[in-house]
Amino acid sequence: MKQAASLIIFTLLFSCNNNAQNNKKQQAMANxxxxxxxxxDGKTKAYFASGCFWCVEAIYQSVIGVDDAISGYSGGHTENPTYNSSNTGRTGHAEAVEVIYDPNVVSFSDLVEVYFSTQDPTQINGQGPDWGSQYRSIIFYQNEEQKQIAEAKKSKWAKKIGSNIAAEIMPFQKFWEAEAYHQNFEARNPNxxxxxxxxxxxLDKLYKTCPLLVKKEVNDVIKDLNKN
Structure with a gap:
């Protein structure tokens, strides 16, 4: 019994120490x-985490001025994260998307508006049925202007809904592209x-809250579906 108790205590101490180290690494990332x-080629990139990247990828692929949205991982402290490793919650990474867009057509501010409009901005460490630090909400900024835009939008939404906003605002460091089977998942698996x-x-939230930012061809499909 003493040996079992000692083993349990050692395991708990190791786990707490490991979590403390990971928290320190995450704090360092934020700074x-x-x-x-x-x-x-005149295009720029933005990075967002907002729950399952399948959802976020499909949302941004429907936005005007967006050439592509790629699923991946960002915000953590480990190299070469994978779907399996990120799901442990120990890598610090969140499922994220890389949005490739034309800044002459759609602005970073517009993309942040889409971001908040298509999620539950109050949900901590998750979206909908997906829970865990790997599903947390993060807006990644690449310069001071983007940071100010993200903070202003976050403050605006907090006042709008009268609640705290869960999204973190973090400096962008690196994006790791996810496995091939995650890319364009919704388009390839509609059923x-x-x-x-x-x-x-x-996606329906996007159509209802940001109709002017939805690509014409996507709107046309929605209209046809509504007719039927």
Whole structure:
């Protein structure tokens, strides 16, 4: 019994120490200088975490001026995260998307508005049925202007709904692209139960709250569906 008790105590101490180390690493990440991704062919990139990346990817792919949205991982302290490792919650990473967009068509401010409009901004460490630090909400900024935009939007939404906003605002460091089977998941799996019961509801929020930011071809499809 004494040996068993000693083993339990050792395990608890090791776990607490490990969590403390991870928290310190995360705090260090929040205090780092952001990395700014340069323009490429006139296009720029933005990074957001907001629950399952399947949902977020589909949302931003529907926004005007967005060329693509790629699923991946960001915000953590480990190298080369994977879906399995991020799901442990020990990597510090959250499921995130890289949004490639034309700043002459849609602004970073617009993308942040889409961000808050298509989630439950009060939910901590998750969105909908997805819970855990890997599903937490984060707006990644690359410069002081983006940081100010994110903070102003967060403050505006807090006043709008009369509640605290869960989203973190963090300096961008690195984006790790997710496994191939996660990319364009909703488009490739329209009848998947998760897509039909969870992801599509978040997409519907986009259509209702930000109709002027939705691509014309997407709006046309919605109109046709509503007619039927």
């Amino acid at each position: 780092t200088k952001p990395i700014e991704v340069p323009l490429q 998947h139960p998760y897509v039909r019961n969870v992801s599509n509801k978040r």
